[in-house]
Amino acid sequence: MRRPVRTHHGFVVLLLFALFAVACEPGPTPSPVSTAESSPGPSAEATPSPAETASPAATSERLADVQSRGQLICGVNGGLPGFSFLEEGTGEWSGFDTDFCRAIAAAVLGDPEAVEFRPLSADERSTALQTGEIDVLVRNTTWTVSRDTAWGLFAPTTFYDGQGMMVTSATGATTLQDLEGATICVQSGTTTELNLTDQMRALGVDFSPQVFGDIDATYDAYTQGRCDAVTSDRSQLVARRTQFTNPDDHIILDVVMSKEPLGPVAPLGDDQWFNVVKWVVFATFEAEEQGIDAGNVEQMRDSSENPVIRRLLGVQPDAGELAAGLGLEDDWVVNVIGAVGNYGEIYNRNLGPDTPFNLDRGPNRQWTDGGLLYAAPYR
């Protein structure tokens, strides 16, 4: 009786020592609080290794972290053609959102390919931001006040979207009121889920939601007839419809159920890093407004007389100070535009007339064309 008990104790002690050693490993200092500072937080187990993990920064540390790591960790959707998906055949990441990840990497590291894309579900993205596991979230995420205060800071909207509703043409529905009694598929953890409820309640339309955690499960259930309709951002509906076996059997109702401003999100608590993300987005807007594109950016830098362009491209005498304020190289905008092009190029390459989506730019035009894109002055 006695012997087994003793061996048992010895084993437990060994195990605890091992655990303790492992728990302390990432921390260079013995104090538990310091250990906590340098370890990636509660969701550490979800990340591959400490070296690859973006450590959360309390103050302006993230820019330095990204630069010393030599890679940007960018949270993306991963399942949304046109925005972020793996290109068939090449296996390369491609899309509107991924191009903004590349733009940030080009600005910060000078290399648009120095990005680790991390696909996140709608549920996972808030935790990934809050724990600082990713440097920036570019995942068709709607800007709301609760997310701005609890998730992270929203950079300028890159895509003005609205919630739409897709139905099979067999239902003959043309308005939301026609969907009385219908079953509607929706993805959990989205603003869409809440808007659907709000809109239908306002219209007094009874419906039954069918909620899935995964984007693929949502559309699978819809195409198999489990639901009469599926609701999401209009751009997403258009993108997913191109993947259906018979895209023509599905129509997107001519209703916009909500405002969905989608944009990049930087983790809370690092103002400088947030400024970098914000101004990379503005730079793509400004470049389009000034007629700078991937093809002519170097020539513009070398020959333009326009002080606005010269300042943006880092050749005006005061431009160095502006770039230094962001913590970036003088020619960071040249890197960004040279790598991914201006906003219009990014849009057309991924969603424009030559793509299967052929999405009209709508409100995503420059303010000079009657759209909503309006970059703050770079000066």
Add this chain to the structure above:
Amino acid sequence: MTSAPLDHVHAAVPPWRDIRVLRIAVQVVVVALVLAIGFVLWSNLTASMGRSRLTFGLGFLDTTAGFEIAESPIQFSATDTYGRAFAVGLINTLIISVAGIVLATILGVIVGVGRLSGNWLVNHLAAGFVEVMRNTPLLVQLVLLYAVLLQLPSVANAVALPGSIYLSQRGLSFPRPVVGPTFGAWLALLGIGIAVALATRWFAARREASGHPSSGLRRVGILAMVTIPVVGWVALGAPISLDVPILQRFNFVGGIVLSPEFSALLFGLVIYTSAFIGEVVRGGIQSVRRGQLEAAYAVGLTPRQTLRLVVFPQALRVIVPPLTSQYLNLAKNSSLAIVIGFPDLFSVSRTMSNQTGQPVSVIMLVMATYLAISLATSLAMNLYNRRVQVLEG
């Protein structure tokens, strides 16, 4: 006298070699280590949460949820609170768990007994079932089962079964009995009918005891028992009516719907768990010694009686502890519901944590809830186990 030299030896042993001191010292170290690890983990969590501006707190439970839930056994709408949404998820989980445990036990016993059957076909069918179900992942089974259920005919082409029952890819719709306002009155009439029948029977028995034939009287009693409720039913205008499902534009409205998500989850859990329970039952039965069987046959019990009176009571002692584990697994595995879109506790709480931005609080609440469910199940099964064990004594 004899102990004196031993005491002397003990006194000479230095404390670092004294087994009594060492034992206490080891325990002190273990406790200190556990506390230290707990402190490190806790301060890590609070520091990280502080940095991410996350807060603990369940205040959000009283605020408006703002989302709808597809299936709720209790009344729920978007204007209700997060707390109520959580309750809906909890009730859904409990329904799945309880129904799953009952059905898995029944199927598991059948499979377990089947594996011991002398019939070649039954024996091999049961063995095949166990091996296939036990050796493929539950998640895969659930996804497959759900995909299969979605291949049923569309709502418009629903299969109509007798009694207003409809089967389609949107689920199984069947009539729901609705209790009308006159139900209480009718129940009273039914009681009166039964009372009259009992009274006449008692009266007739007394008369017969005193030698009077009274079969007529008995008949009157039975007649009254049937007639009073029937007449009452008609007079009161059908106190129980049926809410029959009717196909509207998109879905069947009315009646009760067993959704494909519910069915896939329930049957997936039942089939998977019953394979394990089958093995537990088989092991329990085989643990009963052969002599017990021979003795039972020797005293003239039939095989069925032997199983019921001799084998099962003894096998239960072996079966119940591992069976408890299977019940716990079933309840916990029900959280896979999120994959096939059934609004169980975990699925609803995912939406909650996302909408409120309070992942840590919500996850802790969910863990505490599953823990409570599991501990309650264990407690119930342990009490039952004690009863089974006492039977042996």
